[in-house]
Structure formats: structure tokens, C-alpha cells
Amino acid sequence: MTNQKQIAQKLGISIATVSNALTGKGRVSANVIEQVLAHAKQMAYVPDAAGRALKTGRTGIIGLVIPDITQPVFPDFAEGIEAAADEYGYGVLIGNSRRMKDNQAKTINQLIQRGVDGLIIVPQRGTKIQALNVPFAVISTATDPSFTVVANHKQGGQLSAKSMLDIGHRKFVILGDDCHSPVENERIAGMVEELENVASYEVFWAQDEFPDLLAQHKQGVTAVLTVSDLLALRVITESSNLGLRCPKDLSVLGFDNLPLATAVRPTLTSIVPNTAELSKRSIEYLDAAIRRNVQLPPPSIVNMSIEFRESTAALTAKI
Amino acid sequence: MTNQKQIAQKLGISIATVSNALTGKGRVSANVIEQVLAHAKQMAYVPDAAGRALKTGRTGIIGLVIPDITQPVFPDFAEGIEAAADEYGYGVLIGNSRRMKDNQAKTINQLIQRGVDGLIIVPQRGTKIQALNVPFAVISTATDPSFTVVANHKQGGQLSAKSMLDIGHRKFVILGDDCHSPVENERIAGMVEELENVASYEVFWAQDEFPDLLAQHKQGVTAVLTVSDLLALRVITESSNLGLRCPKDLSVLGFDNLPLATAVRPTLTSIVPNTAELSKRSIEYLDAAIRRNVQLPPPSIVNMSIEFRESTAALTAKI
DNA sequence: ATAGACTGATTAAACGATTAATCAAATAGT
DNA sequence: ACTATTTGATTAATCGTTTAATCAGTCTAT
Known part of the structure; x- marks a missing residue:
């Protein structure tokens, strides 16, 4: 695996300059930037996630906690969350409690241990999410007062x-x-x-x-x-x-x-x-929370729509 | 977030000793081990994934690449893989190509960038997985010669x-x-x-x-x-x-x-x-590959079974 | 011509954990 | 009693990246 050090050595410049060139920060001449980028591509450089995470304190990964991915609807969620997360630059680590109620807390802890930046939680029926030391959003039902986003x-x-x-x-x-x-x-x-x-x-x-x-x-x-x-x-x-x-x-x-x-x-x-919308709002909220934005989006309620197909018909013939 | 340094300071010992005590390696007196463990628990110490990953070169995360989690069967896979991975101490990062064929390579690259230790890939129909610079297992059909595990x-x-x-x-x-x-x-x-x-x-x-x-x-x-x-x-x-x-x-x-x-x-x-078995074997293989075991399990074929329910009946009445 | 501003690059520290190398003290061996 | 060995702990380096602080030139303005 190539790292910045190797690129720096090959070009006879410092590691800091390589980093600056790659991230676009600091002051680097256009000439050098070009060279660094070219060599990075040629040497198949991929930034090391661990090194970056260690320094920045961000992994770029969020955890999705669901009760049972096997159950219909949840895959839709997983997809929606994954898509929305992708848009915001996050990867999604799945935590599936697999229908075991006591598993939820364990799942959450595991995800935190793995260094997620935040969590999206669809709680098991009747469970309460206590405070965590990472930002999180709760997708739940309207009867749950702690929700962040709910489907109507x-x-x-x-x-x-x-x-x-x-x-x-x-x-x-x-x-x-x-x-x-x-x-x-x-x-x-x-x-x-x-x-x-x-x-x-x-x-x-x-x-x-x-x-x-x-x-x-x-x-x-x-x-x-x-x-x-x-x-x-x-x-x-x-x-x-x-x-x-x-x-x-x-x-x-x-x-x-x-x-x-x-x-x-x-x-x-x-x-x-509208799972796509539900997912989008959840990620939006979570991203703001992770970035410690002062103004968090308020809890939101997403309405549903209807898709008419063959199983319903107007009651005209009966008249 | 507490780290080993804080525990070390509180106990007046070195960071190395804390690390040794926590991981059970090196030479530490029973007395000190006990103290460290107690303080770690009390101070809610959680090992930093990034720090560990940086030093050890392992993230403990594997990527699961599937064409479409929305499609039935794939959630079963996701669950099976997640469960098996959990047993081996891995977390699962999902990569969903969302039905877009050209997305598969991008998804794979993203997962690699996120530092996965290995990949489990269920390829899009008709695609070929070229060599990657991380270990991977392919769950595919028998007609695909590159498979690692297949359902029969x-x-x-x-x-x-x-x-x-x-x-x-x-x-x-x-x-x-x-x-x-x-x-x-x-x-x-x-x-x-x-x-x-x-x-x-x-x-x-x-x-x-x-x-x-x-x-x-x-x-x-x-x-x-x-x-x-x-x-x-x-x-x-x-x-x-x-x-x-x-x-x-x-x-x-x-x-x-x-x-x-x-x-x-x-x-x-x-x-x-038998998705559970399929998943187990895939993870088994991948884990061996990640740990660079010399003897990789051979490609394996998992048989199916049948569940009799009401939609079928014996043809006796007709005689 | 000289002080000040700007440019492009370097140095060095830091993130948190692991681990090889080292060291001092205690114990064992002859 | 003196040398080996073992035990328990420390030091310091390392993983790869980011970034604040610094420095040496170059350019500008008076």
C-alpha cells in the first residue's frame, strides 16, 4: 500500500506538502499539486482510513441499528439510509439485533467500539434509547417521545x-x-x-x-x-x-x-x-449533530402516499 | 473519551503497562492488571478503533457488496453474513450497488478506502471480479468460475x-x-x-x-x-x-x-x-484469507432443503 | 534601499494504541 | 556470595495523516 511518505520521497518533497496538495489545504504551488496528484494516481495511492481517523477524530462511518433486516420494510430503510449516507460522504455499518431484544444495547455498543461517528437507530418495539456518547437519530413511531424522524x-x-x-x-x-x-x-x-x-x-x-x-x-x-x-x-x-x-x-x-x-x-x-425521504432527513439530522452544528433540524414527520393498482376499484357497478 | 494515557496517569504507571494489562500480553503483575481493569471499567474506557487499526493494520471490518438489498433473499444474506461475521469478531459495512451495474466497482473501491480487512461480494449478474488488493470471497453461481462459495x-x-x-x-x-x-x-x-x-x-x-x-x-x-x-x-x-x-x-x-x-x-x-451456512462458509474463508493462513478452505457448494407447506399435496385422490 | 507582506515549502508535534528493546530489581542456582 | 535467570515495568519507536508553527525567499511599497 502506498502512503504519502513514498510519494514525498519519490518527488523529493516533504510529507506535509503531499498532504496539503492532496487535500487542497495549505499553500502549495500549482506545479507541485499537479505532480503530486499525478504520482498519487500512478502509484495507486489510497488514503489510509485509520491514519486519517486517528488524526481527525472522524471515521466517516455511521451505524444503522435495526431490529431485524429480514423483516420487509427494513431493507428499504437500509437502502435509503445507505444512499443518503453516501451522499453525505458516510459509509454505513449495519447493526442487526436479530430479533433479540437484549441484543440492541450490545449492538449499539459494538458499533460505538468500531468508531462510528454517529448512529441511526430504529428501536425494538417498546425499548427506550438512553443517552449515548455519540450523536444519534431515532426513527420511531409517533408515540415514542424521543423520536427524531417518524413516518406518519x-x-x-x-x-x-x-x-x-x-x-x-x-x-x-x-x-x-x-x-x-x-x-x-x-x-x-x-x-x-x-x-x-x-x-x-x-x-x-x-x-x-x-x-x-x-x-x-x-x-x-x-x-x-x-x-x-x-x-x-x-x-x-x-x-x-x-x-x-x-x-x-x-x-x-x-x-x-x-x-x-x-x-x-x-x-x-x-x-x-416514503423511506427515501425518511432516510434523507435522518442523515441530515445526524450529520448536523456530528458536525456539532448549533441548529439541529427539528424532529420531522414524513407523510405517506398511495399507489393505486389492481386490487381496488370504484364502487360504481353496484349502484 | 477516556484513553489509555488517562488510565496510566491516574494509576501512576506507564501507558505500555496499561495496554499490556488490557490486552493480556507482555508481563504485568496480577495486582496491576486488576487495578487497570477496574479503572478502565469505571472510567468507561473504550479502545479507540482508529488508533488500534493504525498500529495493527486491521480494522476488524469487512465489506459486504450486494447488487440490491431491496430484492428478497439479499436481506437474508445480509443477516447471515452479519451473524457469522459477528462470531468471528468482525463488523459488516454494507455496500449496496443499488441495481446500477457500473456502481459495483465504485462500491468496492469505497469500501476499500474505508479500510475494510476484506470483502464478501455477491456480484451483479454477468460481472467479473478482477483481482483486488484486499482479500475477498465471491458468492456466486456455479457457472462463474471465480466463485468461493455457491448455493447449489x-x-x-x-x-x-x-x-x-x-x-x-x-x-x-x-x-x-x-x-x-x-x-x-x-x-x-x-x-x-x-x-x-x-x-x-x-x-x-x-x-x-x-x-x-x-x-x-x-x-x-x-x-x-x-x-x-x-x-x-x-x-x-x-x-x-x-x-x-x-x-x-x-x-x-x-x-x-x-x-x-x-x-x-x-x-x-x-x-x-441455506443462507446461514452459505454465510458461515464465506466468512470462514475470508477470515482465513485475511489472517493469511496458508490453507484456505476450498470453494464450497451448499445444498438446499425443502419446506413442505400447504401448496403441495400427494396425488392419491386421483387414482 | 529597507521594512513589511506574501508565497511556497518544511519541521515537528499530535492523534491512540501496540510492541520490541531495555532496564532494574528480585529470585534462583551453584 | 556471586553469577544467571526471571519478573515487572518503562522507554521509545511506529503506524499514516493532519496541521500549527516556522522559515527562507520573493515581491511590493515607500
Whole structure:
């Protein structure tokens, strides 16, 4: 591995000058800069990360702490964070707690030991992030008061309901999976708020009781709002087994806009959380914190949008 | 941040002794070791990664280069690699080329610049990894001669076909998506090899022509072997729309054992690539290479297994 | 012509940890 | 009792880069 010393020796100049030429700081003649750059390229010089980090106190690496990369949505996060970090000149070290709750603290400590400049943390459900001795940003749910950036799950739920109201639906089934999940509860709260006093609905939790879709349809239900694409998929396949057609008999909405949403027939209409924006704001915040900027961006809330596909249809034929 | 110097001063001893006490090297009295350890803990000492890396030449970080973390299967990889790396004391820096082919080389260079000790590379389809100046392992397909570790896609295909032969099926549809994918071709080659001379089959590529499942079923086809869970899902939903029941009329096999395999009704029987084992072997190899062990483990091939679920059934009722 | 300003480069210290070389004191061996 | 050996600790160098302080010239202005 070539270092600045070797370049300096070859050109008969000092190491400091080489460093200055390479970084563009200090005072160096145009002539020398050119020579240094040429030799650096020719000798395949790559600045040593450790040496630089030791002197500057910055590694240029941030840690991303997530509960489970295996779970859909998190890869999207990882990608978004990685992309945003890249833009700001950071690399991303992943810390995956792998579904083990007690692992989160350990993961965080490991990342700190590895010298990260800061952390982006998506906390395990129901955990609290205590103060750390590195800057960090928390991506969480609105119910967590310590968040830095959150996705607006409630608004997503509202959007889900509103979109179906707009095209004529009036009788709904709302389907969650796990009634202890804050995310799911926020989404459903949004749906309920939107439908209240305007339409009729019933809420089910799949983990406890999967609704009898045929019976519901007989009673006039025309749309099922779910809290995830996986659930929506299950609704479609189950109802199809019962002889119900989607979207003719039943419009079904998903959430999260996973890759499978476009792989299924009918393709899934889904609420899309803007992970790219979420990631961008998190990195923006973290970068400011790392650089000790006085003015940190305030906590921000990112709204969701909707992607209409084949699994939903307007309620006109029924009239 | 506390460093060894501060501990040394507080105890009135030299920095070298502190270092020796902490690392267990050199000669230090039990008494002093105890004191140093106690103070280190009390002062919340964390060894500085940069300082250590600079001196030892090792960062303890490896880079994982993947084409697209958004695509199913890759998160499983990321998790497997992270877990295995953790076991060997490494952290994982992710490098996601984000589907941009020309990004791969850039990603690799960035990781090298960040001082990784080695790389695990899952190459973009059809790319070649030229020699690098860090140790690396390549996880690829069997057709790529430079691989270090590969999943045995062909055997997976064979397993898929054999499992259905075993339970009485004799007339098959084999369904791929993209006829240019080496992975898919290997899987299908395995299926074909197993069925040749023993059963009848027809191969379709969904991107070109999706089979008429109703017609196929009329002609006696009872099982559809696909190269991915997404395709299997599509087969199930499409056939359901045609009035075919799964698995009563049609057994459907997926591939990769994605999360959605258990979210769908019927749940999907799927071929599962052993990503944990794949990851373990890759890290094992890379660690040996990094430590410049003379005997590198030979390239290895990891077999797949099958997970039976609701989408397949024995062909007994038909007799 | 001379003081002052500017230019281009060098010196040397520093970051934090590791480690070979060294040294003093204590212990063991004959 | 005197030499070896062992033990416990220190010194000083080193990894590669950055950067404040310094210095020797050159140029400008009066």
C-alpha cells in the first residue's frame, strides 16, 4: 500500500506538502499539486482510513441499528439510509439485533467500539434509547417521545380509508395482525378516524381472529383495509378460495408497498411510506449533530402516499 | 473519551503497562492488571478503533457488496453474513450497488478506502471480479468460475422435482421468469434433469409467455415447479381466478422460502437455500484469507432443503 | 534601499494504541 | 556470595495523516 511518505520521497518533497496538495489545504504551488496528484494516481495511492481517523477524530462511518433486516420494510430503510449516507460522504455499518431484544444495547455498543461517528437507530418495539456518547437519530413511531424522524402512520391510515371513501365504498373491514404493535395501532387509528361518522367498519386482528370474509361480503362490506401487504395478500388469497373476486367483490388495500405488491395478481394497491425521504432527513439530522452544528433540524414527520393498482376499484357497478 | 494515557496517569504507571494489562500480553503483575481493569471499567474506557487499526493494520471490518438489498433473499444474506461475521469478531459495512451495474466497482473501491480487512461480494449478474488488493470471497453461481462459495441451485431444482415425483406427480409445468438469469437456468436445469425420462414437462418463461394453466390442467398437469416464491404466488392467484384449487387441482412449489411463503393462503411449499451456512462458509474463508493462513478452505457448494407447506399435496385422490 | 507582506515549502508535534528493546530489581542456582 | 535467570515495568519507536508553527525567499511599497 502506498502512503504519502513514498510519494514525498519519490518527488523529493516533504510529507506535509503531499498532504496539503492532496487535500487542497495549505499553500502549495500549482506545479507541485499537479505532480503530486499525478504520482498519487500512478502509484495507486489510497488514503489510509485509520491514519486519517486517528488524526481527525472522524471515521466517516455511521451505524444503522435495526431490529431485524429480514423483516420487509427494513431493507428499504437500509437502502435509503445507505444512499443518503453516501451522499453525505458516510459509509454505513449495519447493526442487526436479530430479533433479540437484549441484543440492541450490545449492538449499539459494538458499533460505538468500531468508531462510528454517529448512529441511526430504529428501536425494538417498546425499548427506550438512553443517552449515548455519540450523536444519534431515532426513527420511531409517533408515540415514542424521543423520536427524531417518524413516518406518519396515522396519516397513512387516513389516506387508506379516504381513498376508498372517495370511490364510493361505505362498508369496511379493517384488518390488523398484532394488536400490541404501536405501528399497526397508529395506522388503524388513522383509518378509524377517517371513517367515523361517515361509514361503517369493523376491526379485526388476524392473530386473534381472521374475519369470515364471505359473511362480511354478504353483509355489504366492499373494502378491506389492512396494515400490511402481507395481510392484504392473505385476504386476497383467502377470499379467492371463498369464491370472491378482487377487486370486483372486494377492494383490498395493503401497506408498505413491498416488492411483492407488484408481483401478485391482482397487483396490490398500497400505502407507500416514503423511506427515501425518511432516510434523507435522518442523515441530515445526524450529520448536523456530528458536525456539532448549533441548529439541529427539528424532529420531522414524513407523510405517506398511495399507489393505486389492481386490487381496488370504484364502487360504481353496484349502484 | 477516556484513553489509555488517562488510565496510566491516574494509576501512576506507564501507558505500555496499561495496554499490556488490557490486552493480556507482555508481563504485568496480577495486582496491576486488576487495578487497570477496574479503572478502565469505571472510567468507561473504550479502545479507540482508529488508533488500534493504525498500529495493527486491521480494522476488524469487512465489506459486504450486494447488487440490491431491496430484492428478497439479499436481506437474508445480509443477516447471515452479519451473524457469522459477528462470531468471528468482525463488523459488516454494507455496500449496496443499488441495481446500477457500473456502481459495483465504485462500491468496492469505497469500501476499500474505508479500510475494510476484506470483502464478501455477491456480484451483479454477468460481472467479473478482477483481482483486488484486499482479500475477498465471491458468492456466486456455479457457472462463474471465480466463485468461493455457491448455493447449489441445480440440486435445489432437482429436489423440487424429486419431491413431487415422490408423491405421485407425473405431469409438470416448469415456470421461470427471465430466461437470461443464470440462477433460474441452473434451477430449471436441475428440475429437467430429474424429470427427464421419468415424467413429462413443459418449460415456460413468464416474461415471454405465461402458461394457460386451465388448459394445462385439462391436459393432466398436476404440479407447477417455479423458480421463485413470487412466481409461485402468481401461479396460485392466477389459477385461483381460473377456478383451480391449490393444492387439490394443482400443487405449486416456490423457491427461496421468502417471508411471504407463510403469509399466503395456502402457505407455500418452498425450496430453502441455506443462507446461514452459505454465510458461515464465506466468512470462514475470508477470515482465513485475511489472517493469511496458508490453507484456505476450498470453494464450497451448499445444498438446499425443502419446506413442505400447504401448496403441495400427494396425488392419491386421483387414482 | 529597507521594512513589511506574501508565497511556497518544511519541521515537528499530535492523534491512540501496540510492541520490541531495555532496564532494574528480585529470585534462583551453584 | 556471586553469577544467571526471571519478573515487572518503562522507554521509545511506529503506524499514516493532519496541521500549527516556522522559515527562507520573493515581491511590493515607500
